[in-house]
Amino acid sequence: MLTYWSIAAAAFRQYSTYRMATAAGVFTNSVFGLIRASILFAAIGTAGGELSGYTAAQAATYVWLGQALLAPIEAFGTREVSQRVHEGEVAIDLLRPTSFLGLYYAQKLGRAGFLLLGRGVPPLLIGALITGLALPEDPLSYPLGLLSLLLAITVAFLGDMLVNLAAFWLVETRGLTVVYNAVMNLLSGFLIPIVWFPDWLLVIARATPFPSMIQTPIDTLSGRLASCEALPLLAVQLGWVALLGLAAWAMLRAGVRSMEVQGG
Template sequence: MATVARVSVHWRVAVAAFRQYSTYRLATAAGVFTNSVFGLIRASILFAAIATADGELAGYTALQAATYVWLGQALLAPIEAFGTREVSQRVHHGDIAVDLLRPVPFLTLFYAQKLGRSSFLLLGRGLPPLLIGALITGLALPEDPLSYPLGLLSLLLAITLAFLADMLVNLAAFWLVETRGLSVVYMAVMNLLSGFLIPIVWFPDWLLAIARATPFPSMIQTPIDTLSGRIPVAEAAGLVAVQAGWIAVLALAAWAVLRAGVRSLEVQGG
């Protein structure tokens, strides 16, 4: 019964987060417009690079590059590539004490909020630019039908991974007076190494090796490659397994950091 009740609570939290963000209609419309404009700009830049390379660059044709761009724009909002600061602010304001007293685990509570928020952002701000891109530039669709369910799984894992990484940055607030600088550094590194700006296979070898040694490509490059069918299903399945591995590592790290932060708070009399 306790497990069922806990699942019910998390479901209600996710639904509440979905409804909350669905009320921001003007912001959603503005986000769709901005994502679409930047998508067109990014696509034109990549098209120019591919044209200079005689129509193909590191396995990307113009159509595949367009698909990469529009899927990236669609995932930008639900993955929240620019990070959040809610948890760090709650730590600084002392509101985290209330969160820790709730009968629901801290990390799973905010994860439920993340899933509800990301679900709306995917539907409200992700799909419209993708449809606009399909009409303007076209999209390369997967030939293997297994790419679709595998891509959706990869997307869920990417959202989870981005949540955990962002949570680690926010939990640094237990020891830092201001986490804004850390957030800026994280955002810059994440956007570069995740493959959001350009496909990581376009990186020089040394930077590609660095990127693949981090969880960042699993947040954007992997779901894009899987959903677009650019790589075979067998290879995509291996990358999804890598995503799951990184989730295990970051989940353990987030739990350890939260525990250490709470202990630090108690020692200080918080």
């Protein structure tokens, strides 16, 4: 456990050195937050001041939490593992005295910790000053929200890992990554709340892990859902962690066997 903590701490320190990139990310997130907020305000205003349970204040909270959590959750994923597979460097990772998935998960947590503080909190403060935020009334929303955020980071990590591990069988994974990101972007609730979807699309979204990456932590942290309503959603997140974790483990084992057979 100490090894993984050291890996996470090293990832945190590594990303803390990219100060200009962090500042640029804060600026970009803030600008897009203002654009998204104005679009949602217009939609809610047209609907008469409320749309599917969202008021203007709740919509602002939804937008700014989404902008704040996008970087630490990294729902759009990375291509590091797939590149290491294609370059053969994954063999080094497999020889390390640590779990392959544990190694990259520790790096993910360290990276997420810095991105939450460096690129998540500033846009949230900017949003609070410009549009205001609807803060939770139930104090349990905060610890439940943090737990939901950790689970969201884990679900996003495992989903991204499945896409990257496909590199054991695919020569190029960019197409798969584009499709994955497009579907995630739509069904996660990042663009608009999933309760605004038509019924048939809402059913499809809830049958995927994507709302557990964005919509659930936002709803839990914002206090839009009461604690008793948030608990079942956290259970859904846990279920996806277990399912995707098992799938990633099985896919990694199959990929290693494939590499051995091919002489990689």
